[in-house]
Amino acid sequence: MSAATSIGPALPAVTGTPRRRRGRWNVPLVAGLTLFALIVLCAVCAPLLTSYDPIKQNLTDAFLAPGAKGHLLGTDAFGRDVFSRLLYGARVDLRVGVLAVISPFVIGSLLGLIAGWFGGWVDAVISRIVDMVIAFPFLVLVIALVFAMGPGTTSIYTAITLVGWVAYCRIVRGQVLIAKEQEYAMAARASGLPTWRILLRHLLPNVVLQAFVFSMSDIVLTLLAIVTLGFLGLGVPPPTPDWGTMIQEGQQFILDKWYMSTIPGLAVVLTGLALALIADGIVEKANK
Amino acid sequence: MKYLVYILKRLVSLIPVLLGISFIVFFLIRLIPGDPAATLLGSHATPAAINELRTQLGLTEPVWKQYLTFLGHLLQGNLGYSYVYNSPTVDLIKVSLPVTIWLLVAGTVFTLLIAVPLAVLAAARRNGIADNIIRAVPVVGLGLPAFWLGIMLILVFGLKLGWFPVAGYGVSIADHLRGIVLPGITIALTLSPILIRSLRASMIDVLSSDYIVTARAKGISTSRVVLGHALRNAAVSSVTVLGVNIAYLTGSTLVVERVFSLPGIGQQMINSILGRDFPTVQGITLTFAIMVVVVNLLTDVTHAALDPRVKLT
Numbered sequence: 001m002s003a004a005t006s007i008g009p010a011l012p013a014v015t016g017t018p019r020r021r022r023g024r025w026n027v028p029l030v031a032g033l034t035l036f037a038l039i040v041l042c043a044v045c046a047p048l049l050t051s052y053d054p055i056k057q058n059l060t061d062a063f064l065a066p067g068a069k070g071h072l073l074g075t076d077a078f079g080r081d082v083f084s085r086l087l088y089g090a091r092v093d094l095r096v097g098v099l100a101v102i103s104p105f106v107i108g109s110l111l112g113l114i115a116g117w118f119g120g121w122v123d124a125v126i127s128r129i130v131d132m133v134i135a136f137p138f139l140v141l142v143i144a145l146v147f148a149m150g151p152g153t154t155s156i157y158t159a160i161t162l163v164g165w166v167a168y169c170r171i172v173r174g175q176v177l178i179a180k181e182q183e184y185a186m187a188a189r190a191s192g193l194p195t196w197r198i199l200l201r202h203l204l205p206n207v208v209l210q211a212f213v214f215s216m217s218d219i220v221l222t223l224l225a226i227v228t229l230g231f232l233g234l235g236v237p238p239p240t241p242d243w244g245t246m247i248q249e250g251q252q253f254i255l256d257k258w259y260m261s262t263i264p265g266l267a268v269v270l271t272g273l274a275l276a277l278i279a280d281g282i283v284e285k286a287n288k
Numbered sequence: 289m290k291y292l293v294y295i296l297k298r299l300v301s302l303i304p305v306l307l308g309i310s311f312i313v314f315f316l317i318r319l320i321p322g323d324p325a326a327t328l329l330g331s332h333a334t335p336a337a338i339n340e341l342r343t344q345l346g347l348t349e350p351v352w353k354q355y356l357t358f359l360g361h362l363l364q365g366n367l368g369y370s371y372v373y374n375s376p377t378v379d380l381i382k383v384s385l386p387v388t389i390w391l392l393v394a395g396t397v398f399t400l401l402i403a404v405p406l407a408v409l410a411a412a413r414r415n416g417i418a419d420n421i422i423r424a425v426p427v428v429g430l431g432l433p434a435f436w437l438g439i440m441l442i443l444v445f446g447l448k449l450g451w452f453p454v455a456g457y458g459v460s461i462a463d464h465l466r467g468i469v470l471p472g473i474t475i476a477l478t479l480s481p482i483l484i485r486s487l488r489a490s491m492i493d494v495l496s497s498d499y500i501v502t503a504r505a506k507g508i509s510t511s512r513v514v515l516g517h518a519l520r521n522a523a524v525s526s527v528t529v530l531g532v533n534i535a536y537l538t539g540s541t542l543v544v545e546r547v548f549s550l551p552g553i554g555q556q557m558i559n560s561i562l563g564r565d566f567p568t569v570q571g572i573t574l575t576f577a578i579m580v581v582v583v584n585l586l587t588d589v590t591h592a593a594l595d596p597r598v599k600l601t
Contacts, residue, residue: 028427131304131305131308132311132312136312137535137536137539137576137577137580138536139542140577141573143557143561145316145319147561147569148316148319149319150327224433227433228434228435232558232561247435254442261436265439268433269433269436271431276427276428276431
């Protein structure tokens with residue numbers, strides 16, 4: 001089976017666009033990876049790019065304009081350097097955003113694999129749970145769960161895992177239903193291989209690409225959820241810098257200090273753009 | 289007749305989903321670490337008060353009995369009692385729900401106003417300049433935080449230009465209309481990229497089908513072929529996409545209401561979270577889920593009515 005037949009019909013979003021010839025650069029992928037690498041680099045090298053502590057308050061230097069006294073982007077209401085908070089905020093948000101996608105990806109894909117392969121009551125039970133969770137708006141259920149479990153990063157990870165796995169489960173289950181009717185799967189079954197081996201060695205590599213493509217845009221959605229939690233005061237607890245908290249803190253001074261909310265927001269948009277380009281690039285590559 | 293049976297069957301199939309929703313909402317209280325009653329009351333609570341709340345929440349009963357009681361109350365329209373507001377939770381939701389629905393309707397209308405013309409333009413002049421620009425929109429739009437977009441719109445159209453109120457909802461219908469424009473546009477700008485993408489794709493599919501070629505060959509003008517023949521058919525599949533995403537965006541109303549200080553259920557939910565008003569948070573979580581279920585039902589029913597090929601089983 002070629003990879004293209006298993007992923008072709010499930011990607012309606014790109015109908016009509018694959019006019020790129022072979023051998024030419026995959027522009028979205030290269031652009032996205034470059035931009036994302038730059039952002040990650042800024043986050044990793046934060047201590048080299050700024051000498052200011054993102055948490056240390058200095059009330060005599062509050063509300064400095066960008067550029068004043070060596071503060072590239074000025075200071076916030078507590079006199080903390082905004083540029084430094086932006087860089088260290090990237091560390092927090094990117095780490096949580098990427099890590100919070102891994103466990104839903106793994107759990108959802110495995111359950112989707114099991115549901116699609118075994119069918120019957122196993123499928124019925126898993127699919128009903130999926131229906132239940134999908135009935136809630138993602139953000140509402142995440143917020144309610146974080147509220148119930150108390151603030152903190154662990155609650156955020158747990159909440160996003162409990163809500164996020166359903167999307168992967170649905171995608172992989174659908175792919176398995178198609179794949180298990182194909183010759184290679186039947187051959188594997190007929191040759192008497194143990195079930196776990198058929199699932200993990202033969203089916204998973206063929207069905208996981210769709211879930212992987214989705215995970216790229218899921219990182220964006222997760223990042224947005226984390227930033228939104230910060231904005232609502234339910235995210236990573238202060239004084240840890242986080243883009244959402246920075247936007248929320250800037251909102252009350254928006255008239256005089258427009259940059260306080262604008263700049264962290266642009267950081268979110270740029271990160272989202274980078275990941276969306278990567279996702280597009282992967283889809284394009286896969287469709288070739 | 290067949291259509292009515294279809295709707296009835298769809299309604300019956302909602303029962304297990306609704307039971308599941310109620311179960312998840314019920315289970316929220318179980319996730320509170322330690323003793324929920326003690327956590328909810330905070331560190332200054334007396335043991336007597338904790339005991340009283342524990343009895344009131346029914347935490348002394350076995351779990352299955354607690355769930356049945358909870359379900360029984362739900363069926364009677366009782367979502368619990370808010371100690372913070374000293375009022376039944378249902379009453380709080382009744383006051384704020386119309387604002388949220390109004391916001392959703394405005395958001396959907398603005399979305400259609402933005403997405404349909406752009407998608408049609410892109411598909412009709414495929415690979416042209418407009419198409420290339422419009423195709424880039426979803427890529428940028430995916431990572432746009434709704435609340436940040438709202439703040440930016442407030443900054444430009446509320447504070448600098450003064451065209452729209454910065455926050456609040458007013459009292460008269462005219463106030464409501466003016467107050468809903470910026471929040472509605474905020475929702476539309478986050479929702480329309482997805483819709484543009486799917487509508488453009490299905491327009492392109494339809495435009496290359498045989499009956500369009502025939503229509504063109506007969507000498508019908510391009511605008512009539514695109515708007516009269518193609519759009520109607522392309523719209524059918526986009527109804528489903530729109531429905532799925534309105535469900536998703538129901539969650540964004542929560543944030544948008546917060547930014548624009550609209551007194552809807554999202555704003556109420558955040559206030560209740562900050563006030564540790566557990567029954568109200570539970571009740572509103574349930575309300576949100578029911579809204580999604582209703583939107584999905586409406587989408588399916590509309591789709592079935594628009595597209596005769598949908599099997600009414």
